[in-house]
Amino acid sequence: MAVRRRRPSVPRADxxxxxxxxFEKRRRAWRAKKYVWRKRHGAWGCLAIVGFVVGCVHIVNxxxxxxxLIHDDPAAAALDWSQPNQASTxxxxxxxxxxxxxxxxxxxxxxxxxxxxxxxxxxRWGCTGVEADVWLFDEDLxxxxxxxxxxKNHTFTSMYVDPxxxxxxxxxxxxxxxxxxxxxxxxxxxxxxxxxxxxLVLLVDFKNDGSQIWxxxxxxxxxxxxxxxxxxxxxxAIHEGPITVVATGNAPFSLVVANSTYRDIFFDAPLDRxxxxxxxxxxxxxxxxxxxxxxxxxxxxxxxxxSFYASTNFQASIGRIWWGRISGxxxxxxxxxxxxxxxxxxxxxxxxxxxxxxxxxxxxxWDLVGLGVDYLNGDDLVGMTRFDWSVRRHxxxxx
Ligand SMILES: *[C@@H]1O[C@H](CO)[C@@H](O)[C@H](O)[C@H]1NC(C)=O
Ligand SMILES: *[C@@H]1O[C@H](CO)[C@@H](O)[C@H](O)[C@H]1NC(C)=O
Ligand SMILES: *[C@@H]1O[C@H](CO)[C@@H](O)[C@H](O)[C@H]1NC(C)=O
Ligand SMILES: *[C@@H]1O[C@H](CO)[C@@H](O)[C@H](O)[C@H]1NC(C)=O
Numbered sequence: 216m217a218v219r220r221r222r223p224s225v226p227r228a229d230x231x232x233x234x235x236x237x238f239e240k241r242r243r244a245w246r247a248k249k250y251v252w253r254k255r256h257g258a259w260g261c262l263a264i265v266g267f268v269v270g271c272v273h274i275v276n277x278x279x280x281x282x283x284l285i286h287d288d289p290a291a292a293a294l295d296w297s298q299p300n301q302a303s304t305x306x307x308x309x310x311x312x313x314x315x316x317x318x319x320x321x322x323x324x325x326x327x328x329x330x331x332x333x334x335x336x337x338x339r340w341g342c343t344g345v346e347a348d349v350w351l352f353d354e355d356l357x358x359x360x361x362x363x364x365x366x367k368n369h370t371f372t373s374m375y376v377d378p379x380x381x382x383x384x385x386x387x388x389x390x391x392x393x394x395x396x397x398x399x400x401x402x403x404x405x406x407x408x409x410x411x412x413x414x415l416v417l418l419v420d421f422k423n424d425g426s427q428i429w430x431x432x433x434x435x436x437x438x439x440x441x442x443x444x445x446x447x448x449x450x451x452a453i454h455e456g457p458i459t460v461v462a463t464g465n466a467p468f469s470l471v472v473a474n475s476t477y478r479d480i481f482f483d484a485p486l487d488r489x490x491x492x493x494x495x496x497x498x499x500x501x502x503x504x505x506x507x508x509x510x511x512x513x514x515x516x517x518x519x520x521x522s523f524y525a526s527t528n529f530q531a532s533i534g535r536i537w538w539g540r541i542s543g544x545x546x547x548x549x550x551x552x553x554x555x556x557x558x559x560x561x562x563x564x565x566x567x568x569x570x571x572x573x574x575x576x577x578x579x580x581w582d583l584v585g586l587g588v589d590y591l592n593g594d595d596l597v598g599m600t601r602f603d604w605s606v607r608r609h610x611x612x613x614x
Contacts, residue, residue: 317341319413322591323564333358333374338406344416344564344590347375348464351428356435372435375417380438382406383457403443405457414446414459416523416590418483425465425509433480436460440479448520450476461523467510472521484517486527486563489555493547519560524590527552529568529579539575541582553587562589 253260323344324337337345349356349371356371386404404411421428439445439458446459462471463483471482485508517525532552533545541549549565556563565588568579580591 316409317407319343319407319410321562321589323416323418323566334378338415341407343407343413344418345375346418346420347371348420348422349428349432350422351424351431354431356428356431371419371432376435376439379406379415379417379458380442380444383439383442383444386411403457412455414455414457416459416461418461418463418524419466419480420464421462421466422464425467426470428465429462429467429470429480432460432462436479445479446481446523447477447479448481453519459523463524463526465509468508468515468521469510471510478521481523482517482521484522484525484556484559484561485511486525486552486556486565487532489517489525489559489561490548490551491555491558493550493554517559517561522559522561524564525552525556525559525561526564526566526592529565531567533565536569536575536579539578541579546582546586549583549586549588556589557587564588564590564592566592568592 317339318341320341320343322340322342324340324342324346333347334345347358348360349358350362350365351357352365357365357367358369358371358374359365383403383406386406386408402412405413406415407413419432421432436445440447444457446456447454460480461483462480466480466482468482471478471480533541533548536545553563565583568583569575583591
């Protein structure tokens with residue numbers, strides 16, 4: 216370095232003559248300084264630039280993670296939500312096209328209302344679970360994440376019940392043309408053409424007073440119920456229909472089980488309370504997390520006659536992920552919880568799993584599926600339904 220710096224071609228400042236430096240000299244001196252600075256700091260500069268670029272890529276990466284939330288399909292965006300009837304009619308016909316050739320995937324579309332057309336994205340990507348957060352105000356149920364996001368026309372009926380009824384009516388209107396061997400008088404076709412027996416889980420998150428909301432949800436489901444589209448329990452067995460309604464949040468378990476001869480709203484059982492030793496069959500109760508436990512007692516028994524999902528917050532129940540991988544102890548805990556859910560005939564679901572970095576998220580998803588989890592929960596439907604997370608590991612930070 217030192218040798219190269221003294222090369223004759225290097226411009227050097229020359230003040231030895233004692234005269235005031237001319238403009239040209241000053242310029243040369245400045246250039247020389249700049250050259251030396253560059254030589255000294257060039258490496259750091261390069262590092263800084265690389266760091267800056269990596270930082271930018273990460274910011275873009277995080278941004279892309281939220282892209283599905285803000286980037287609607289243009290056709291979906293064209294639907295006018297301010298006209299309730301038009302919206303649900305257009306949406307139903309729209310959804311019919313959407314579900315023609317998708318393969319259903321056991322993922323649960325959480326925070327669905329963030330999308331302009333809530334059912335649309337979930338069904339387009341084949342998610343077999345959707346979620347509606349409902350609030351009771353002025354004798355009606357409104358859908359939204361918080362009270363600020365509620366608008367008059369976004370009701371549970373207009374955004375979920377009506378479109379589903381129209382869609383299922385349309386799919387089922389031709390069943391009388393089916394040959395008698397395929398005709399099953401009570402079984403209705405579901406929303407997915409490629410898997411008509413697949414039920415769609417409608418998870419209803421009760422946001423304010425659960426016992427007040429309950430009768431409204433139950434009565435607004437009447438159309439679906441009367442047309443035979445709901446999964447129900449008749450006191451002896453479960454009859455699976457195109458839609459399975461599951462209640463969570465402040466939904467009281469006591470109301471779910473109040474009627475022992477007919478149920479069509481099922482509970483989202485607390486997965487962290489269902490732990491059984493993975494290697495034995497002894498049930499053991501682990502601490503509660505506060506999710507979905509309204510109206511339950513320590514002795515509450517969750518099984519498929521009263522519950523469908525068994526869910527818990529990943530972070531609260533399993534803990535933080537260190538060093539980018541699920542630890543052995545965490546793995547055993549997950550295995551035990553899933554085993555407990557399956558022994559009761561429930562579907563295990565974790566929410567609140569790490570979302571970022573993408574590579575970590577994919578790894579956790581991959582592990583959860585490997586451990587037997589039934590439903591993946593997330594906002595990134597594209598990511599969830601891609602299912603090739605491990606293959607893309609090297610590139611996953613770039614998506
Ligand atoms: C709800 O829909 C009606 C028309 O049916 C419209 O006049 C009204 O502005 C809409 N309200 C909101 C908040 O979008
Ligand atoms: C129902 O059946 C009729 C007559 O077979 C047919 O023209 C029509 O396209 C069918 N509709 C649907 C939605 O499959
Ligand atoms: C519907 O069809 C399936 C298979 O064909 C049969 O096992 C089931 O009992 C039928 N259900 C009813 C209610 O007839
Ligand atoms: C249970 O629900 C069925 C159907 O809605 C109703 O006929 C019956 O009276 C209910 N039983 C009780 C104990 O509420």
